[in-house]
Amino acid sequence: MLIEYAIASFFASAAFGIIYQAPRNTIIKCGLVGMIGWVIYISLVWGEVDSVPATLTASFVIAMVSQMLARINKTPMIIFSVPGIIPLVPGSLAYDAMRNFVQNDYSAAISIAAKAFMISGAIAFGLVFSEVLNQIIKKIRQTKAQMR
Amino acid sequence: MEDTEDLIELCLLMGKIMQQNGAETYRVEDTMTRIAQSFGRDESQSYVTPTGIMFTISPGAHAKLVRVSARETNLEKVNLANNVSRKIASGELSTQAAYKELRTIETSPTDYSMRMQIIAATLASGFFTIMFQGSWYDFLPACLAGGLGFIALINFIRLFEIKFVAEFVASLLIGFTAFSLFSFGIGKEVDKIVIGSIMPLVPGLLITNAVRDLMAGHLISGLAKGAEAFLTAFAIGAGIAVMFALF
Numbered sequence: 001m002l003i004e005y006a007i008a009s010f011f012a013s014a015a016f017g018i019i020y021q022a023p024r025n026t027i028i029k030c031g032l033v034g035m036i037g038w039v040i041y042i043s044l045v046w047g048e049v050d051s052v053p054a055t056l057t058a059s060f061v062i063a064m065v066s067q068m069l070a071r072i073n074k075t076p077m078i079i080f081s082v083p084g085i086i087p088l089v090p091g092s093l094a095y096d097a098m099r100n101f102v103q104n105d106y107s108a109a110i111s112i113a114a115k116a117f118m119i120s121g122a123i124a125f126g127l128v129f130s131e132v133l134n135q136i137i138k139k140i141r142q143t144k145a146q147m148r
Numbered sequence: 149m150e151d152t153e154d155l156i157e158l159c160l161l162m163g164k165i166m167q168q169n170g171a172e173t174y175r176v177e178d179t180m181t182r183i184a185q186s187f188g189r190d191e192s193q194s195y196v197t198p199t200g201i202m203f204t205i206s207p208g209a210h211a212k213l214v215r216v217s218a219r220e221t222n223l224e225k226v227n228l229a230n231n232v233s234r235k236i237a238s239g240e241l242s243t244q245a246a247y248k249e250l251r252t253i254e255t256s257p258t259d260y261s262m263r264m265q266i267i268a269a270t271l272a273s274g275f276f277t278i279m280f281q282g283s284w285y286d287f288l289p290a291c292l293a294g295g296l297g298f299i300a301l302i303n304f305i306r307l308f309e310i311k312f313v314a315e316f317v318a319s320l321l322i323g324f325t326a327f328s329l330f331s332f333g334i335g336k337e338v339d340k341i342v343i344g345s346i347m348p349l350v351p352g353l354l355i356t357n358a359v360r361d362l363m364a365g366h367l368i369s370g371l372a373k374g375a376e377a378f379l380t381a382f383a384i385g386a387g388i389a390v391m392f393a394l395f
């Protein structure tokens with residue numbers, strides 16, 4: 001059920017906002033950012049997209065939304081993006097990898113660990129990509145303003 | 149001359165607060181350079197790593213160093229430091245006034261009480277279990293295990309001062325709680341319970357920040373953060389692994 005995951009990811013991200021001590025008036029927005037990211041991710045995965053591109057898309061959207069919120073609230077962007085990306089972090093894969101290591105199933109463990117690494121790379125890439133896009137937009141606006 | 153020293157101290161303190169509380173490396177460098185710029189010093193150089201910050205106000209001048217020994221994530225402090233840097237940029241604050249304000253930020257207590265953070269970690273564990281396709285039967289055991297693990301973490305960090313030992317002990321406790329609850333027939337899938345309840349400890353931010361720093365060209369910071377994340381993940385994994393072996 002999508003709504004169930006949406007609610008769970010909202011509270012999980014908001015709770016992470018509290019653990020990471022985000023300012024009080026931003027907690028609900030942190031939850032919303034996390035919810036948007038997770039809903040996108042889970043819908044893509046259900047639509048049989050591989051989890052790496054799904055993570056990339058979700059983290060890109062999270063970064064865009066965080067940047068927007070940061071501009072409105074005049075805060076650094078990480079206040080929203082950090083609690084927001086927490087649901088995407090491959091904690092369960094890292095756990096699976098560790099479990100397989102302990103049970104001496106090294107080949108399974110290595111392949112799961114590689115997947116976890118790919119997913120963290122995808123998260124970072126999504127964040128960086130949105131930042132680059134943002135800078136390009138800013139530059140275009142500046143040059144347009146200079147032209148006038 | 150005295151002014152210059154004050155400005156250097158101000159930049160270093162700003163960098164230290166930001167780096168200690170989880171800001172990105174490039175943002176720390178950027179903020180320090182900008183503060184110097186708004187006081188008319190255009191040629192400052194900064195070199196930021198997770199464990200220390202170097203700063204010099206102009207080429208050829210002496211460089212100062214500040215050690216960053218403990219890192220945590222406190223977004224409120226990053227936000228407050230950012231506000232100060234905004235005010236400096238708009239010329240509202242003098243060096244001394246800004247320095248005083250940063251000092252208060254550095255020493256101010258955390259905004260959320262310990263109890264509230266524990267409650268947050270407890271709920272987060274439960275909801276993560278649901279998000280990872282666990283059933284609602286696993287919600288309460290995950291809350292219990294995650295909450296206990298988080299309490300153990302914050303108390304043992306004070307006790308040991310070595311983060312990784314505290315993380316190891318916390319994940320031992322999580323594993324023990326989850327597996328023993330499961331052997332009493334509470335909870336449906338022990339895997340989902342454990343995954344949910346270790347989430348408050350998982351170094352997700354560090355892993356992502358490490359890759360991001362590497363991409364931005366901050367090679368030393370990226371590798372250092374990656375190493376820290378790896379040690380934390382290893383401590384958590386080892387704690388759970390011990391419980392796997394026992395049960």
